[in-house]
Amino acid sequence: MADLIFFSGTMDCGKSTLALQMDHNNSTRGRQGLIFTKLDRMGDSVLSSRLGLSTPAIEVHDDLDFWDEIVERLTSGARIDYLICDEAQFYTPLQVEQLARVVDEMGIDVTAFGITADFRTELFPGSRRLIELADRVQLLQVEALCWCGRKATHNARIVDGVMVVEGEQVVVGDTAAASAGLVEYEVLCRRHYMRRMNSHAARAAAVSPDVLPFDLDVCPVPPPA
Numbered sequence: 775m776a777d778l779i780f781f782s783g784t785m786d787c788g789k790s791t792l793a794l795q796m797d798h799n800n801s802t803r804g805r806q807g808l809i810f811t812k813l814d815r816m817g818d819s820v821l822s823s824r825l826g827l828s829t830p831a832i833e834v835h836d837d838l839d840f841w842d843e844i845v846e847r848l849t850s851g852a853r854i855d856y857l858i859c860d861e862a863q864f865y866t867p868l869q870v871e872q873l874a875r876v877v878d879e880m881g882i883d884v885t886a887f888g889i890t891a892d893f894r895t896e897l898f899p900g901s902r903r904l905i906e907l908a909d910r911v912q913l914l915q916v917e918a919l920c921w922c923g924r925k926a927t928h929n930a931r932i933v934d935g936v937m938v939v940e941g942e943q944v945v946v947g948d949t950a951a952a953s954a955g956l957v958e959y960e961v962l963c964r965r966h967y968m969r970r971m972n973s974h975a976a977r978a979a980a981v982s983p984d985v986l987p988f989d990l991d992v993c994p995v996p997p998p999a
């Protein structure tokens with residue numbers, strides 16, 4: 775019986791590393807699979823992990839139909855036992871539905887990996903549909919840490935060193951668009967996410983002699999915009 779499984783977590787929690795490991799484990803058992811990804815940090819058609827490993831992958835564009843893609847490959851003689859789907863938060867809800875159909879009607883295992891919520895703490899549409907449809911949702915066991923040492927549960931977007939909570943949902947990191955400034959991401963605990971206290975802001979607060987960055991009174995929750 776095939777399953778649709780969604781491994782979720784924050785950024786930096788090792789999702790792509792686990793995706794690569796899972797592909798390796800399957801292929802050494804003689805199973806044949808396909809690897810999909812979208813907007814990987816290393817560029818098109820590659821799945822890469824922060825630990826330095828990478829493998830070729832099929833880039834998921836918005837017009838890719840998983841059902842048609844798999845039917846075409848099976849018809850031309852390929853054997854497919856499983857799909858590894860990385861960066862699944864960027865897939866469309868329709869593509870997630872196609873993946874569920876591939877599981878149910880073709881008996882192919884689909885394991886998806888993705889971030890649940892964006893830098894505004896809102897669910898990505900692809901992740902929302904996966905949570906709704908998956909046979910099993912599993913939180914990654916390797917936890918990313920906030921600069922304060924607590925478990926990091928939120929993804930923050932940093933533009934030119936300053937945390938922002940408004941903007942386009944998808945802006946891939948390490949890009950310096952002329953208008954937008956340098957976009958980076960940092961994982962934070964909820965407490966420091968709510969107080970817009972990224973590591974840069976914490977360092978700035980710490981150089982002031984009479985305040986501690988951990989003191990919540992010096993970094994109150996900003997009023998709603």
Ligand SMILES: [Zn+2]
Pocket residue numbers: 920921922923924962963964965966
């Ligand atoms: Zn923290």
